[in-house]
Amino acid sequence: xxxxxxxxxxxxxxxxxxxxxxxxxxxxxxxxxxxxYHSGLDIDGLIVTDHQSQDxxxxxxxxxxxxGVILELIDEPNPAxxxxxxxxxxxxxxxxxxxxxYCINSDADEFWxxxxxxxxxxxxxxRASKIKCPSYNMLPPVQGGYWTATxxxxxxxxxxxxxxxxxxxxxxxxxKVIHRTQGYQRxxxxxxxxxxxxxxxxxxxxxxxxxxxxxxxxxxxxxxLQGGAALEANTDSSExxxxxxxxxxxxxxxxxxxxxxxxxxxxxxxxLAELRRAGCVxxxxxxxxxxxxx
Numbered sequence: 312x313x314x315x316x317x318x319x320x321x322x323x324x325x326x327x328x329x330x331x332x333x334x335x336x337x338x339x340x341x342x343x344x345x346x347x348y349h350s351g352l353d354i355d356g357l358i359v360t361d362h363q364s365q366d367x368x369x370x371x372x373x374x375x376x377x378x379g380v381i382l383e384l385i386d387e388p389n390p391a392x393x394x395x396x397x398x399x400x401x402x403x404x405x406x407x408x409x410x411x412x413y414c415i416n417s418d419a420d421e422f423w424x425x426x427x428x429x430x431x432x433x434x435x436x437x438r439a440s441k442i443k444c445p446s447y448n449m450l451p452p453v454q455g456g457y458w459t460a461t462x463x464x465x466x467x468x469x470x471x472x473x474x475x476x477x478x479x480x481x482x483x484x485x486x487k488v489i490h491r492t493q494g495y496q497r498x499x500x501x502x503x504x505x506x507x508x509x510x511x512x513x514x515x516x517x518x519x520x521x522x523x524x525x526x527x528x529x530x531x532x533x534x535x536l537q538g539g540a541a542l543e544a545n546t547d548s549s550e551x552x553x554x555x556x557x558x559x560x561x562x563x564x565x566x567x568x569x570x571x572x573x574x575x576x577x578x579x580x581x582x583l584a585e586l587r588r589a590g591c592v593x594x595x596x597x598x599x600x601x602x603x604x605x
Contacts, residue, residue: 321438321511327412328355329430330382332401334394336362336537338419339371340530341523344458345419346375347605352423353431356382356409358401362541363388382409392541398498406492415489416502420524421446422598426517434489439513441490441505446520448480450578450592457526458602462583463595472589475576479555480525481591487520488512521598525578532570535559 331354335342349357359381361369375381383404387397398416405411413434415423423444425433434442450462467483468474474481487502494508525531539560562568579586586592 321440321509323435323438324412325435327431327434328410329353329413329415329434330355330405330409330411331357331415331417332398332405333357333359333417333419334362334397334401335359335364335368335372335419336541337364337366337368337533339364339367340526341457342368342419343371344602344605345417345422346371346380348422348601349417350375350380352425353429354415355411356380358383358385358405358409360385360387360397360401362392362397363390390541391545392538393545395498395500398502402492402495402498406495411492413489413491414495416487416498418502420522420526421487422521422523424519424521424597430518433515433517437513439511440494440507440509441488441512442515442518443486443488443512444515444518444520446485446487446522447595448484448522448524449598450480450583451523451526453580457523459599460523461594461596461599462592463521464591465593465595466591468586468591469589472585472591474579475582477555477558477573477577479577481579481586486514489515489518521595525574528571528574531574531577535570536563 331349346357357380359372361372361384372381372384376384385401402414402416405414417423423430448464449457449460450464451457452460452462464480465484468478468481485503488505490505490507496506496508498505535555536559539557542557559568559573563570575581579592583592
């Protein structure tokens with residue numbers, strides 16, 4: 312079968328139903344902003360799995376479930392982190408219970424942006440089974456909350472750049488996928504890929520993610536320790552899975568690292584000027600301006 316006939320046989324969906332899946336744990340500083348933003352961005356509803364939140368996140372999720380923004384809220388009691396299984400479960404429910412045409416599998420610290428403001432318009436013109444969207448890390452500002460950030464990592468550091476610390480933020484930008492539900496088989500670790508019966512894909516020129524992975528010193532420490540402990544509890548996970556979580560968790564447990572020093576290294580606090588000159592960090596006020604207007 313020719314490539315042309317494969318693409319011709321995949322019909323566009325004029326008004327696709329879009330459901331976002333969301334896996335969270337202790338994200339009280341960002342979860343409400345995430346829900347408010349995406350509920351106004353052509354998302355027809357969310358399915359959320361809460362993994363033992365203790366900081367007020369669960370209460371906020373319940374409020375948005377009652378208003379109908381969240382279609383289904385799943386409480387996951389298993390202490391061992393199993394992202395693939397939990398996201399897979401949500402995708403199947405989005406397809407089978409709620410009739411989703413497309414799934415966007417997100418984390419609370421990821422904000423999906425479409426040029427022109429409409430995710431639905433972009434998806435309505437696609438014939439692909441999955442759409443790869445670039446994900447850009449945002450650096451926490453020296454002063455102010457993460458929602459005021461404008462420093463955006465747009466390329467990885469050059470090979471010979473003397474980067475301090477564990478490279479969490481300054482790697483080459485990754486991508487996440489939006490995918491159809493028909494033909495879905497299995498999501499990949501980190502939602503970076505997906506197995507489909509038809510593997511047709513395209514790279515999006517109009518959809519991108521802004522990723523607020525590290526937002527403050529306190530959040531950085533909590534995230535690394537919680538993530539590391541949850542991965543260590545999952546004996547089926549590989550050493551490569553969540554390697555940065557394991558590094559900081561084990562270093563803290565052994566007393567070999569200081570989190571304040573590691574935070575400054577990880578966010579490039581002392582190398583920002585050099586990172587700008589190298590073209591790794593650029594100024595992007597897109598989400599700052601959107602947050603200010605919310």
